[in-house]
Each structure stands twice: as C-alpha cells, then as structure tokens.
Amino acid sequence: MVLTGAEIVVRCLQEEKVEYLFGYPGGSVLFLYDELFKQDKVRHVLVRHEQAAVHAADGYARSTEKVGVALVTSGPGATNAVTGIATAYMDSIPIVIISGQVPTAAIGLDAFQEVDTVGITRPCVKHNFLVKDVRELAATLKKAFHIARTGRPGPVLVDIPKDVTAQRCEYEYPEKVSLRSYNPVVKGHSGQIRKAVQLLLEARRPMIYTGGGVVLSNAAEKLAKLGRLLGFPVTNTLMGLGGYPASDKQFVGMPGMHGTYEANMAMHYCDVLLAVGARFDDRVVGNAEHFMQEPRKIIHVDIDPSSISKRVKVDVPVVGDVGDVLDEMIACLEATRERPDAEHLALWWRQIEEWRRRDSLGYKNSDEIIKPQFVVQKLWEVTGGDAFVATDVGQHQMWSAQYYKFNKPRRWVTSGGLGTMGFGLPAAMGIQLAHPGSPVACITGEGSIQMCIQELSTCKQYRLPIKVLSLNNRYLGMVRQWQEIFHGNRYSESYMDSLPDFAKLAEAYGHVGLQVTKPGDVEGAIREAFKRKDDLVFLDFQIDPTENVYPMIQGGKGLNEMILSTEDL
Amino acid sequence: MRHVLSLLLENEAGALSRVSGLFSSRGYNIESLTVAPTEDASMSRMTIVTSGSDEVIEQITKQLNKLVDVVKVVDVSEAPHIERELMLVKVRALGAAREEMKRMSEIFRGRIIDVTDSSYVIELTGTQEKLDSFLGAIESELILETVRSGVCGVGRGDRVLKI
Numbered sequence: 036m037v038l039t040g041a042e043i044v045v046r047c048l049q050e051e052k053v054e055y056l057f058g059y060p061g062g063s064v065l066f067l068y069d070e071l072f073k074q075d076k077v078r079h080v081l082v083r084h085e086q087a088a089v090h091a092a093d094g095y096a097r098s099t100e101k102v103g104v105a106l107v108t109s110g111p112g113a114t115n116a117v118t119g120i121a122t123a124y125m126d127s128i129p130i131v132i133i134s135g136q137v138p139t140a141a142i143g144l145d146a147f148q149e150v151d152t153v154g155i156t157r158p159c160v161k162h163n164f165l166v167k168d169v170r171e172l173a174a175t176l177k178k179a180f181h182i183a184r185t186g187r188p189g190p191v192l193v194d195i196p197k198d199v200t201a202q203r204c205e206y207e208y209p210e211k212v213s214l215r216s217y218n219p220v221v222k223g224h225s226g227q228i229r230k231a232v233q234l235l236l237e238a239r240r241p242m243i244y245t246g247g248g249v250v251l252s253n254a255a256e257k258l259a260k261l262g263r264l265l266g267f268p269v270t271n272t273l274m275g276l277g278g279y280p281a282s283d284k285q286f287v288g289m290p291g292m293h294g295t296y297e298a299n300m301a302m303h304y305c306d307v308l309l310a311v312g313a314r315f316d317d318r319v320v321g322n323a324e325h326f327m328q329e330p331r332k333i334i335h336v337d338i339d340p341s342s343i344s345k346r347v348k349v350d351v352p353v354v355g356d357v358g359d360v361l362d363e364m365i366a367c368l369e370a371t372r373e374r375p376d377a378e379h380l381a382l383w384w385r386q387i388e389e390w391r392r393r394d395s396l397g398y399k400n401s402d403e404i405i406k407p408q409f410v411v412q413k414l415w416e417v418t419g420g421d422a423f424v425a426t427d428v429g430q431h432q433m434w435s436a437q438y439y440k441f442n443k444p445r446r447w448v449t450s451g452g453l454g455t456m457g458f459g460l461p462a463a464m465g466i467q468l469a470h471p472g473s474p475v476a477c478i479t480g481e482g483s484i485q486m487c488i489q490e491l492s493t494c495k496q497y498r499l500p501i502k503v504l505s506l507n508n509r510y511l512g513m514v515r516q517w518q519e520i521f522h523g524n525r526y527s528e529s530y531m532d533s534l535p536d537f538a539k540l541a542e543a544y545g546h547v548g549l550q551v552t553k554p555g556d557v558e559g560a561i562r563e564a565f566k567r568k569d570d571l572v573f574l575d576f577q578i579d580p581t582e583n584v585y586p587m588i589q590g591g592k593g594l595n596e597m598i599l600s601t602e603d604l
Numbered sequence: 605m606r607h608v609l610s611l612l613l614e615n616e617a618g619a620l621s622r623v624s625g626l627f628s629s630r631g632y633n634i635e636s637l638t639v640a641p642t643e644d645a646s647m648s649r650m651t652i653v654t655s656g657s658d659e660v661i662e663q664i665t666k667q668l669n670k671l672v673d674v675v676k677v678v679d680v681s682e683a684p685h686i687e688r689e690l691m692l693v694k695v696r697a698l699g700a701a702r703e704e705m706k707r708m709s710e711i712f713r714g715r716i717i718d719v720t721d722s723s724y725v726i727e728l729t730g731t732q733e734k735l736d737s738f739l740g741a742i743e744s745e746l747i748l749e750t751v752r753s754g755v756c757g758v759g760r761g762d763r764v765l766k767i
Contacts (some may be wrong), residue, residue: 153618158629162672165617182672215767216614216675341666344659 036207040169040200041066044133047176048077050208053104055080055095055468057088061108062148063135066200080468080497083489085112087461089119089190090487092130094462095469096123097448098423100253102183103130103465109137110148113194114155118455120190121159125452126274127251129188131179132156138198139167152194161189169202174209181212186219187339188251219338223355223363231309231334231351232367238307238332239379240386241267244290244319247274247451248312248337254358255279255444258311261361264368266380268387270298272313274451277441282420287387288396291319292588293433296395296597297387299586303329303594304386310335312357315347316452323347325593336360395586395599396437404579405554407431407506410561411438414476414504417561422474423448423466427459427483430512433584435478457486460503464490467499474502474565481507481534481575491544494571502564503573505537508580516583520604541573548573606635607661608681608757610765611650611674615641619673623650626671632656632664636689636754647675649765653732653755675767684760690727690753691735692717696746697724705742712738723748 038046044067048056057080060068071079082088085107092103103123107116113134123130137146153165162182164175172195179191235241243265249258255278262269262285269279270290279286288295290302302308302320308331313319320326323346335342335349336357343352353360398408411434414422424439425448426432432449441447448466450458463477484505494501506512514529538548547570551560557576564572586597598604613619620639627634635653642649654664661679668677697705697719709716709726712734718725728738732755739750759765 154621157618157622157625214672217672339670341663341670345663348659 036205037203038206039066039203040172040195041070043169043172043206044176044195044200045070045074045077046206047173047208048104049074051102051180053077055465056104056106057082057091057095057465058106059085059088059108059112061112061135063109063137063197064106064200066197067106067133067135079106080464080493082461082493084487085115086119086457087464087487087490087493089116089130089132090122090455090458090461091465092132093119093123093128094425094448094465096128096130096465097462098445098466099469102180103128104133105130106133108135108148109152110150112148113150113152117156117159118457120156120192122450122453122455122458123190124159124161126247126450127188128190129183130190131176131183132190132192134192134194135200136165136194136196139196140198142196152192156192159190160192163192163194165194166199167196169199169204172199173206177209178212178214182214182217186217220354221356221359223336223353223360225363227351227353228360228363229367231336231353232364234307234332234334234351235265235309236371236373236375238375240304240306240383241265241309241375241380242301242305242307243267243269243309243311244272244302244313245269245275245278245311246272246313248357249275249278250444252312252338252357253444254312254361257358257361257365259283261365261368264365265375267309267375268301268384270294270302272319272451273436273449275313276436276447277444280442281440282442287391289436290594292321293437293584293586296393296586296599297390299588299594299597300390301387306331308333310337311361312337314342314345317346320347320594321588322591322593393599395597398585400554401579402554405551405557405576407434407508407576407578407582408438409554410504410506410557410576410578411435411478413558413561414478415439417558417565418474418476422446422476423463423470425449425459425463425466425475425477427479427486428454428456429480429483430508430516430582430584431478431480431483431506434506456483459483460487460490460494460501463501464493464497464499467501468497476502476504478504478506480512481505481509481531481537482511484537488540491541491546491571491573495545498569499571500567500569501571503541503571504561505573505575506578507534507537507575508578508582509534510580513584519583520589537573537575541571546571546573548575550575550577552577605657605661606653606655606681607679608685608687608755609652609654609665609668610678610680610757611652611668612642612676612765612767613648613650614673614675615646615648616673619648622671622673623652623668626667627654630663630667632660638754638756651754651756676765678759678765680757680759680763680765683763685757685763686760687731687755687757688729689732689735689755690729691738692751693726693728693739694748695724695726695742696722696748698722701743701746705746708738708742712741714738
C-alpha cells in the first residue's frame, strides 16, 4: 500500500494503539494535521503551549503503563517542548515526541521556524531521529516506541521534515525491531542475586530503599511480597511513592532532604541497604561522602548500569529489570528456610520505632490560618487516599509527598528530577484523559500554577474535571524558605505582588473557582469540589505564608543531621 | 590515569555528536578523538583518549554503552595494545636547516612528502610520545604548522573488537 509520510505517521500511531496525541499545529506539521482530521482513532488534544503537550503526554504515561505521545511543529514548537522533554528524561518516562521540521532542502539555511531540534534535544532524550527518507519513517517510529518503553524508559523524539510527510512510499509497519546496538538487560545475574539474598539474610539492621524503577517496572506487588517475606523497613523516594503501601507498618516514609526522620536515620545506620530502582541522588543521600563514611553493605538493583556506583559505591550490583530481579529474589527466599535473625531485627525495629516517635511530620495546626499540611491531609481523607495527585514544584510538592499517603503506584505524578514548575496542571490533564471518571487532583502553588495556567482553557475544551488545590502563600515558598534559612531573611524576588484573583480567573476560563481563607472551610470546600464531578474546580487556599517544610536536611549535611523544626536551626 | 577507549558505532549522522556531547555534558576529559568508517560501511570505529580515576572511566564506559548508536566499547589500554598517531608537520627548510631537517626526519623515520624551495612537509607515524619528542627535537621557530590525527588503538594478538 502506497501512502504519504503523513498517512504513515497516523497509521503508525494507530498501530501503536495511541489513544491521545497532545499537540499544537504549525506550518511544518500541516500535512500531519490534515491526516489526523480524516480519522478518529487517535484523538488529538489541543493544548495551549507545547510545554503542556509534553507534560500531558508525560502525565498520561506515568499514570498508565503506556507511552505518551506529543506532536509539535518546528522551531518554537520544538523549543517550547524542550522543558517537557527534559522533565520526562530526568524521571525516565516513556514518551514519543513527533516534531515537524522545515523541508529537507531548507535544513541548514536558517529557514523560517527552523531550529536544530535533534541537536537541541540530544542531551535530554533517550534517543532521537531525523527522518530524511520517507521509506524509513515507519521503521523509525517503530524503533522510537520500542526504545521509549524498554530498558530504562525515556523520551524519544522523531523529527520529520515537511517534505517527508508529503512524499509517498510503500507502507508496512514492521512487526519487530532489532537494534544491534540496543539490547537492555532484563534478567539479573543469578549469582549476584544469590549473593544479594545471602547478604539480606545475614543483615542485622536492614533497610529497603526503592525508587521510581519499582513504579516504572510495575513491580509494586513484588516489592510488597519481598517486604513481607523479610519483615524489613521500607522507604520510597519521591519518585517511588506508592511503590510500597504507605499505610503498611513496615513503611517508614520518604527519605531525603524532606523525608522522615526515621527513614533517614534508618538509611544512615543500616548495615545492609537494598536499593531497588533508585539512584542515590543528591536530594536523597545528601552529602555522598558523609553517607559512605558509615560502614554498610549496599545491594543495588537497577536496569541502568550507569546508575550503579555513580554517586555511591555499591557492593553487590544487580543489573536487570526490577520486576524480574525481585521475582528471582523472592524465589531464592522461598527456596530456603533461612530467615533474618529475628532477635536483631526486633532490636532494629525498636530503634526505628524510637525514631518514629519523634513524629517528624508533626506540625502545629491553627484555627486562625490555614496550614498547608492540613489541606493535604484533608484531601487525603476526602478522597480516601485513592485520588491521582499531580503536583508542581516547591513547598506544596513536598507537603503533598509527606502528607498524602499513597497505597498504590502510578497515583502520584510529580516532576522529581528536573523539578519543573508548571508541570502539574498539564500532567493532570493527561491523567484525567487516561482515567475518565477518576478523581484527579493537582496540588500547586500560586507560583507554579502561573507557569502553565493557560491550560485551564484546554481543560475547558475537553471538559476535564480536575480539582486544582492551590496552596497560595504569596511567596515562592521554597525559595523563601531557603532565603530565610541560608540568606539572612533577605527575600530577594520571592514575594509575588499583584497576584490575580485565582477564583475569578478560573471562572473567566469557564470553571468553578473558590477562595478559601479559614481552616474550618477547608474540608467542606474539598468535599464540594469533588462532588462536582463534571467541573474543574479551582480552590485557592490562602495559607500561612511563613510555614516551612520540615523536617529538612541542609545542603552538604548528612542523613543523620536533620532539622525537625525552626527551633533546631 | 590515561585510557584509550575503542568504540564501534552506527555510521549515522549525529552519532559523533552524541559521543562528544556526552563527554562535554558530563564533564569528562577528551585528549583526542578520531573516527572513520570500518570495512563494514554501516559502522564507524572511534578511538578516544581520555583520563580519569577508575570510577570516572567506569562511568564513561557505562554512559557510552547507554548511547543507542554505540554498538560496543572496549578499553584497549587495559591490556597489551598498539597505539599509533599520524602527524604532518610543515617546516621551514632554508639554508643549513634544510639538511638538518632532513636528517632529523630520517632519525625519526619520517618521510618528506612535499618539498618547496623553502619548506618540507614531513609525515611521521608513531606513538604520541614519539611525535611529541620529534616536535621537541626540532627548532620550534621552524615549525610552520602541525596536523595530528589523534591516537588510533588496537589490542594485540587475539583481542578483536568486532560484532
């Protein structure tokens, strides 16, 4: 069958069972949009800014097991998408971005809306392609989806010049991809796994530390099983929340800069640390040298060999898919009667309980002014802990991670690695489209929301009943907090003057907006918002502007040097 | 420590920039980098001379392997291997220096491949040190230009980098 390049792209998307394509048209992608117009299998979602197209595809991917897809035009379309692409790259999210490019004959001549998209995106994609020959188009798209979803997932960009979308060739969608240079390891080395299990069995102060890899590999149930078999404490990183049920008594909270006291102390003082699909990043272990001074054996399971021994030297590396390796570990444990020493484990738990009693997430609530932690707790109560929660970046993000207890994976969607303000609302759009009828909350702040607020218009067009909870403290709160602690209270450019009336703004976009100023109204407002099943409701919570995120580890400090409150400073 | 890494990579547009971009974005050193197609036209062979601690070299190797266009990576300097670099030096060759330059070239087993009444182009092949010492042995004012290919490396005996 002879098809045009544009027809081929749409056919390939259909073959990949793409439900939604988040995009924005422009000159270089007109043939593609013309083909999209002629069919109804792939539904196009018209965003208001290309950054949002990629975030929406990203939110869609994170909340499902599928690849998210975005379509942008050349030049500014592609450059606007870069923040979204880098966000997905840092968090290993499988998305495919199709970008238009000027015609092949015009490439390199500074044509209108020309930019070296492959060059600009190269450092923030898993891989990218420029398709110069229509005969390679189908195979390239097949490769793109394959690379995006396998191994350590990530964004893959396919740049298609306009003339290629108009040219014709014989079309056949390849059934298989074979790439001699790309063969990610799936199965872990069984000798290494046995060694790891032996170490776990001999541990006296064990700790399980898991990250986004558990979520990406759909291995939460396996992790829960391993956790139960061993009886060890478990911590989930920001990216890994929901990977282990937060309500389980073995769960000790999130580790790291704003993690719980017990998680950080246990990470620090354990004698065997099992790291699964996590990467010891600076927000988790703080000062790596300080962390490594404490003697402990580290087992690290990860699909990406370059994540192993990158920041922290590892004793037993296991390269492989987290799910496969956990399965094999469980099988090893079930094959032996040996179990960790109960007496030592009980002692260790006693120590952890003692740390837990410090109640590091405790905060002083108020009848006068709304505390942000209280809002998140109420959201958790009202939604029964079962909502999809997308966030932006800053204090509200940390409070969400601390106070919304996730029991299931893929419910929590946040920009962890890149820390992209403006991520929350468009990501929530992707989630809501993927899960129509499910409660979706976007927890944000008055700073972040304004970075992609135009998407309220998209939400109206596609009737996305997202609940936006803005923790409005009139400050860029995390910046303000650091300025308070590290810069002598000099609040340089962190106060936001001339804020809009967000409730009215939401109404102007055709949604329901509500300002909440009293603690007593918080729960009612959230209940009311979730009752309105068909409406986007924007809740503008006027919160305590002086509230800081605690506990906290200051930059350069170790995990055992936490500050629990302002009094510790 | 100095290392010589040998890579096979897909002979695709942009493959070189993926490798060089990786080095600059992650702050790794490149002393030299050479690349050319192999007998298999679909693949290029690249030699990178870099330096770093064992941990850094381990990371470099892992990061290179992660690139989709990279088929294989070997640290040829881990075991017995041969290194060669080609250098073309254009020198001033006038009066007494003309004979002296010819003599030096012969001592270093170079070849004079271009002659004018005032200059020579000398072709020299060898290890980096040999080329350096040639440059050190001739009068620096006489050097008009120097072109070096960068190091190529290959393992000795049975060590073969092939797919």
